[in-house]
Amino acid sequence: MLKARWTQFGQPMSPRVVFVRSIGDVRVTQEDIDTYGAMSGDPEIVCEHVGDDPEANHRIVGLAPEAPGVHDPDEAERVRAPSRPQQTRPQRGGKRSWLDVLLRR
Secondary structure, X not given: OEEEEHHHHOOOOOOEEEEEOOOEEEEEOHHHHHHXXXXXXXXXXXXXEOOOOOOOOEEEEEEOOXXXXXXXXXXXXXXXXXXXXXXXXXXXXXXOOHHHHHOXX
């Protein structure tokens, strides 16, 4: 399964064979243009190898599945564990490390 972003196809306006870096020659149909060209953003497309096309060695299969475990970026922000408070200088009578002395902390 090879993946590419729609912009890597060069925004084709008519059906043709397009060279996509790291994949090769990909057959783009009018249905592909209508489907993925109308999508907002830059969808990730899955291509598969074909052996019966004399001009292209791949064709578009569909959209790439979403990354597992990532559904809502805002949810990931809310679930993130709170950071530990930063330690300051040792309490009176404690020993400072050589790095603290060097950095005058």
